[in-house]
Amino acid sequence: xxxxxxxxxxxxxxxxxxxxxxxxxxxxxxxxxxxxxxxxxxxxxxxxxxxxxxxxxxxxxxxxxxxxxxxxxxxxxxxxxxxxxxxxxxxxxxxxxxxxxxxxxxxxxxxxxxxxxxxxxxxxxxxxxxxxxxxxxxxxxxxxxxxxxxxxxxxxxxxxxxxxxxxxxxxxxxxxxxxxxxxxxxxxxxxxxxxxxxxxxxxxxxxxxxxxxxxxxxxxxxxxxxxxxxxxxxxxxxxxxxxxxxxxxxxxxxxxxxxxxxxxxxxxxxxxxxxxxxxxxxxxxxxxxxxxxxxxxxxxxxxxxxxxxxxxxxxxxxxxxxxxxxxxxxxxxxxxxxxxxxxxxxxxxxxxxxxxxxxxxxxxxxxxxxxxxxxxxxxxxxxxx
Amino acid sequence: xxxxxxxxxxxxxxxxxxxxxxxxxxxxxxxxxxxxxxxxxxxxxxxxxxxxxxxxxxxxxxxxxxxxxxxxxxxxxxx
Amino acid sequence: xxxxxxxxxxxxxxxxxxxxxxxxxxxxxxxxxxxxxxxxxxxxxxxxxxxxxxxxxxxxxxxxxxxxxxxxxxxxxxxxxxxxxxxxxxxxxxxxxxxxxxxxxxxxxxxxxxxxxxxxxxxxxxxxxxxxxxxxxxxxxxxxxxxxxxxxxxxxxxxxxxxxxxxxxxxxxxxxxxxxxxxxxxxxxxxxxxxxxxxxxxxxxxxxxxxxxxxxxxxxxxxxxxxxxxxxxxxxxxxxxxxxxxxxxxxxxxxxxxxxxxxxxxxxxxxxxxxxxxxxxxxxxxxxxxxxxxxxxxxxxxxxxxxxxxxxxxxxxxxxxxxxxxxxxxxxxxxxxxxxxxxxxxxxxxxxxxxxxxxxxxxxxxx
Ligand code: SF4
Numbered sequence: 001x002x003x004x005x006x007x008x009x010x011x012x013x014x015x016x017x018x019x020x021x022x023x024x025x026x027x028x029x030x031x032x033x034x035x036x037x038x039x040x041x042x043x044x045x046x047x048x049x050x051x052x053x054x055x056x057x058x059x060x061x062x063x064x065x066x067x068x069x070x071x072x073x074x075x076x077x078x079x080x081x082x083x084x085x086x087x088x089x090x091x092x093x094x095x096x097x098x099x100x101x102x103x104x105x106x107x108x109x110x111x112x113x114x115x116x117x118x119x120x121x122x123x124x125x126x127x128x129x130x131x132x133x134x135x136x137x138x139x140x141x142x143x144x145x146x147x148x149x150x151x152x153x154x155x156x157x158x159x160x161x162x163x164x165x166x167x168x169x170x171x172x173x174x175x176x177x178x179x180x181x182x183x184x185x186x187x188x189x190x191x192x193x194x195x196x197x198x199x200x201x202x203x204x205x206x207x208x209x210x211x212x213x214x215x216x217x218x219x220x221x222x223x224x225x226x227x228x229x230x231x232x233x234x235x236x237x238x239x240x241x242x243x244x245x246x247x248x249x250x251x252x253x254x255x256x257x258x259x260x261x262x263x264x265x266x267x268x269x270x271x272x273x274x275x276x277x278x279x280x281x282x283x284x285x286x287x288x289x290x291x292x293x294x295x296x297x298x299x300x301x302x303x304x305x306x307x308x309x310x311x312x313x314x315x316x317x318x319x320x321x322x323x324x325x326x327x328x329x330x331x332x333x334x335x336x337x338x339x340x341x342x343x344x345x346x347x348x349x350x351x352x353x354x355x356x357x358x359x360x361x362x363x364x365x366x367x368x369x370x371x372x373x374x375x376x377x378x379x380x381x382x383x384x385x
Numbered sequence: 386x387x388x389x390x391x392x393x394x395x396x397x398x399x400x401x402x403x404x405x406x407x408x409x410x411x412x413x414x415x416x417x418x419x420x421x422x423x424x425x426x427x428x429x430x431x432x433x434x435x436x437x438x439x440x441x442x443x444x445x446x447x448x449x450x451x452x453x454x455x456x457x458x459x460x461x462x463x464x
Numbered sequence: 465x466x467x468x469x470x471x472x473x474x475x476x477x478x479x480x481x482x483x484x485x486x487x488x489x490x491x492x493x494x495x496x497x498x499x500x501x502x503x504x505x506x507x508x509x510x511x512x513x514x515x516x517x518x519x520x521x522x523x524x525x526x527x528x529x530x531x532x533x534x535x536x537x538x539x540x541x542x543x544x545x546x547x548x549x550x551x552x553x554x555x556x557x558x559x560x561x562x563x564x565x566x567x568x569x570x571x572x573x574x575x576x577x578x579x580x581x582x583x584x585x586x587x588x589x590x591x592x593x594x595x596x597x598x599x600x601x602x603x604x605x606x607x608x609x610x611x612x613x614x615x616x617x618x619x620x621x622x623x624x625x626x627x628x629x630x631x632x633x634x635x636x637x638x639x640x641x642x643x644x645x646x647x648x649x650x651x652x653x654x655x656x657x658x659x660x661x662x663x664x665x666x667x668x669x670x671x672x673x674x675x676x677x678x679x680x681x682x683x684x685x686x687x688x689x690x691x692x693x694x695x696x697x698x699x700x701x702x703x704x705x706x707x708x709x710x711x712x713x714x715x716x717x718x719x720x721x722x723x724x725x726x727x728x729x730x731x732x733x734x735x736x737x738x739x740x741x742x743x744x745x746x747x748x749x750x751x752x753x754x755x756x757x758x759x760x761x762x763x764x765x766x767x768x769x770x771x772x773x774x775x776x777x778x779x780x781x782x783x784x785x786x787x788x789x790x791x792x793x794x795x796x797x798x799x800x801x802x803x804x805x806x807x808x809x810x811x812x813x814x815x816x817x818x819x820x821x822x823x824x825x826x827x828x829x830x831x
Contacts, residue, residue: 052811156442204389256449388756
């Protein structure tokens with residue numbers, strides 16, 4: 001697979017790891033006081049676990065798994081709203097597979113489907129539009145989730161719906177923005193982070209420039225990274241270089257896809273169809289100003305929140321849930337009181353356990369070996385199968 | 386977040402709606418390529434291009450030169 | 465008309481009627497209707513024309529309510545009866561590489577075979593949605609017959625029900641099978657021992673991928689075909705050369721990962737796999753990358769996992785590779801003693817990660 005296989009080369013990874021180990025020894029860090037690097041994007045979290053990268057990095061480098069999984073940061077109230085929409089008569093509710101199993105306060109979309117709601121999984125918003133054209137007697141709602149990566153696709157779909165004069169299609173818009181979320185994280189006094197691995201596919205759309213504020217105002221270096229193991233390791237290496245040389249910059253490892261200004265067509269489509277919400281609630285992080293998108297008035301005929309009465313439920317995160325602490329890097333998943341006991345992928349309490357990209361689910365699914373192997377971790381008895 | 390996978394455009398299937406057939410490891414799927422078309426890259430010139438596919442859209446073009454450059458840097462770090 | 469004379473058996477009208485009653489007529493309707501399940505003539509025609517006609521064996525042609533099998537003939541094959549049942553529900557019912565019919569035969573044949581049994585007889589119960597084209601049913605029945613012939617089993621009893629439109633999705637099939645387990649063979653998920661080798665008979669995830677593509681919802685196009693095939697001949701071959709095989713299971717729903725987790729839990733051992741040795745086709749990888757799936761959890765319909773004592777691993781491997789149902793067989797890992805109950809994978813990077821049981825179905829994802 002071109003552009004993939006060459007970035008999965010194990011021999012090169014070994015050599016890179018040796019280099020990373022050498023560089024890490026030049027810094028005043030150790031396993032008790034590690035360098036804390038957050039990978040913002042859930043896709044990175046996934047790769048890190050899939051390839052077991054965390055277990056081969058030196059102990060003086062700790063990876064913190066950030067809030068970059070659109071499913072994980074969806075508050076329960078919004079999910080309840082989505083389920084309410086899905087249960088309207090004559091509605092076909094379309095969604096990416098990711099959102100199917102996420103628990104709302106009462107049930108998930110999958111359970112709503114079992115109770116008669118017409119919920120269908122699609123691969124692309126264009127597929128949802130196609131369903132609308134084939135079912136003119138029904139209203140087809142698309143559950144728009146995702147960061148700036150996914151927003152162009154829904155924006156372009158709405159533009160196409162408008163051009164084709166389609167009247168039975170609408171979007172329940174939950175798109176969120178990366179940089180405001182990072183700023184919210186960085187403004188938190190508890191936060192203990194030294195630098196970031198920046199999201200690659202979001203940056204393909206927005207470019208590298210919007211991250212400048214992270215380096216300038218918050219003095220944290222950030223390297224935008226691809227998703228293959230060599231990409232991620234190289235990004236760690238680039239961050240180490242910055243620390244050693246005392247630099248604090250936004251750098252781009254993923255140059256084969258990402259440029260400084262982003263994708264013009266995608267950004268224009270977003271700007272045309274969407275506008276920034278005053279505030280949007282993030283699960284585990286609370287309300288963040290100017291961190292979500294909504295549909296502009298000119299396109300209100302495609303806005304499910306205008307076409308339908310959306311209850312706009314406010315549901316607090318579960319009490320036992322410590323996802324916020326996990327997302328801020330204050331706690332590790334196994335340090336949450338309910339990890340692996342009351343909170344498991346079958347019965348997630350918190351959002352980090354839901355999607356396979358959530359930090360807790362990733363640890364539960366892939367990471368138990370490293371926890372089993374680390375005698376210092378107290379959860380041993382609870383995580384054995 | 387945002388699963389994306391490289392694929393190669395093998396055919397323009399719908400000029401007006403800017404749709405093209407993309408091949409990912411032998412699997413084909415029609416995707417919207419609006420985001421990679423501009424004056425410098427008219428739609429007809431896109432066949433053969435490698436793009437990153439995300440939810441049925443080509444998000445951006447992949448740059449072979451840059452990919453090679455990254456691999457060169459990697460080789461240099463690890464030699 | 466003089467009735468009393470018409471009552472005489474020689475009367476030409478009665479003879480005609482009698483002929484019509486007994487006549488094995490062909491089903492002429494183009495679609496199945498509720499009448500075909502009513503127990504009347506339409507149903508008899510359906511059974512005789514489509515099922516008895518296709519399956520074509522003396523036991524079924526008796527048209528009794530049960531197949532009668534002589535015990536003496538059975539015990540020549542071994543000393544225990546293996547007995548299994550499975551229902552087949554698949555969308556779409558025709559897919560690249562097969563259809564619900566040969567799937568229903570091969571699936572049950574394989575469930576018997578992996579116990580070390582020689583599969584012999586199958587039943588076939590069909591639940592048909594009203595409106596199904598008769599042509600489709602005929603095609604399915606014929607594929608069942610072909611599959612049964614290839615696997616050298618007979619379909620000896622059956623049942624048909626027709627349900628209202630919407631009460632079933634086109635066609636559901638249940639097959640139950642019996643086979644005889646040869647003497648001295650005792651395969652079990654509890655038998656695994658540290659040091660054993662883990663083998664599979666070829667590429668993983670073909671069936672799951674072919675079905676995902678064939679469903680059409682994701683608008684993908686590929687040339688991947690289902691691996692639907694009978695495994696009894698392969699099983700026989702490897703048991704001949706290595707009766708010490710510890711355990712076998714066909715890796716259907718939940719894929720190889722699920723089978724191995726069940727093995728590890730039952731035997732209280734660990735299983736360590738090598739990512740580099742997992743056989744997965746490029747196209748299957750492509751679909752998995754696009755949809756965020758893991759081929760290791762995808763369904764197969766002609767793949768089995770075999771646990772073999774280390775000393776016999778190469779021998780069994782060679783025998784598998786020499787068999788048409790195992791050309792691409794390979795050793796994918798080994799059994800170790802701890803951590804117990806856990807399957808894990810040595811990644812391409814020499815790192816390790818857990819391969820856990822799935823929570824639910826794998827759903828295509830975007831993030
Ligand atoms: S274990 Fe569950 S409740 Fe605890 S932080 Fe993780 S997801 Fe939240």
